Amino acid sequence: MSSSVTPGPSLTGDPRRRRRESIIGRLLFAAAAFSVLVSLAIVLSLIGNAADFLTKIDLGTLWSSGWLPRRGEFDVRTIVVASIVVSTIALLVAGPLGLMAAVYLSEYASPRVRRSVKPILEVLAGIPSVVLGFFALTWINPNVTQRIFSTAGGFNMLTAGIGVGILVLPLMASVSEDALRSVPRSLREASYGLGARKRLTTLRVVLPAAVSGIVAAAIITISRAIGETMVVTIAGGSRGDFAWSPIDSSPTMTAAIANLATGSDNVVGDVAAVDSLYFVGILLFAFTLGLNVLGDRIVRRHRKAY
Numbered sequence: 070m071s072s073s074v075t076p077g078p079s080l081t082g083d084p085r086r087r088r089r090e091s092i093i094g095r096l097l098f099a100a101a102a103f104s105v106l107v108s109l110a111i112v113l114s115l116i117g118n119a120a121d122f123l124t125k126i127d128l129g130t131l132w133s134s135g136w137l138p139r140r141g142e143f144d145v146r147t148i149v150v151a152s153i154v155v156s157t158i159a160l161l162v163a164g165p166l167g168l169m170a171a172v173y174l175s176e177y178a179s180p181r182v183r184r185s186v187k188p189i190l191e192v193l194a195g196i197p198s199v200v201l202g203f204f205a206l207t208w209i210n211p212n213v214t215q216r217i218f219s220t221a222g223g224f225n226m227l228t229a230g231i232g233v234g235i236l237v238l239p240l241m242a243s244v245s246e247d248a249l250r251s252v253p254r255s256l257r258e259a260s261y262g263l264g265a266r267k268r269l270t271t272l273r274v275v276l277p278a279a280v281s282g283i284v285a286a287a288i289i290t291i292s293r294a295i296g297e298t299m300v301v302t303i304a305g306g307s308r309g310d311f312a313w314s315p316i317d318s319s320p321t322m323t324a325a326i327a328n329l330a331t332g333s334d335n336v337v338g339d340v341a342a343v344d345s346l347y348f349v350g351i352l353l354f355a356f357t358l359g360l361n362v363l364g365d366r367i368v369r370r371h372r373k374a375y
Contacts, residue, residue, distance in 0.1 A: 115351045118347035135147050135310045144311060148325045148352070150319070156291050158229075159236075175250050190239045194240065198297060205228050210225070224304065224308070225306070229301045229305035232301075233300050233301065240289060244285065248285070248286065256274055256278060288367070298326070299327075301321045301323060305321065
């Protein structure tokens with residue numbers, strides 16, 4: 070007597086649905102591949118034109134008295150130092166204020182206050198950088214910078230750094246708040262159960278647990294500050310002289326690109342002036358890539374799983 074086995078239901082699913090999912094997967098892959106190809110094309114274009122720039126100039130001009138393209142002076146030190154100074158000032162402004170705002174929104178603010186304050190930060194992030202640059206030039210410089218440093222000129226890196234700090238403050242606050250709110254509630258409750266108050270719990274439990282996210286927020290903030298253009302161009306001025314002091318005017322990498330591309334430094338003054346734009350672009354790319362790699366390593370080292 071033969072026994073027959075009834076076949077079970079097919080687990081392969083509806084063929085039409087599988088075809089649709091396959092098409093969607095291919096479209097998503099094509100979108101991802103397209104973005105990678107565009108990024109690669111940009112980098113290759115920058116590298117090629119930057120190499121042409123280096124062949125057209127005397128390499129000794131890369132360490133001269135300032136960034137003055139129409140005179141054939143391409144002092145890399147000038148724009149790199151200015152970028153570091155402005156970005157450091159911006160981080161000193163946005164870092165503490167943004168972190169304190171994040172702690173307040175995450176640990177102290179009531180849901181009603183959080184719903185009111187969070188949109189204000191988002192509106193601040195939406196202010197056009199050209200408007201903030203004009204505000205830094207016409208208000209921050211005369212009322213803050215020049216009151217503290219009487220020798221500060223009409224354009225200086227300190228004013229530009231403060232303006233950039235205000236610009237990136239919402240980014241620091243938002244990313245830090247997300248990191249703080251991702252800390253499990255059980256850690257807070259355990260601290261309260263041991264008799265710790267909210268202040269001690271925040272300082273000794275929540276902040277150390279969210280340190281990887283806070284570091285990531287700082288890295289993103291400083292990367293955004295290095296890439297800011299309009300604020301540093303308007304408030305920092307277009308002088309190409311080398312300067313260490315924050316109360317002096319000196320161009321950042323982005324300001325150097327903007328000044329040269331808009332013709333304010335007479336692009337036709339030197340045969341290699343236009344190609345220097347690509348060289349500065351490579352410098353910006355290297356800085357941003359280095360910060361991202363550094364941030365990723367720090368986050369991986371300090372990341373905690375709960």
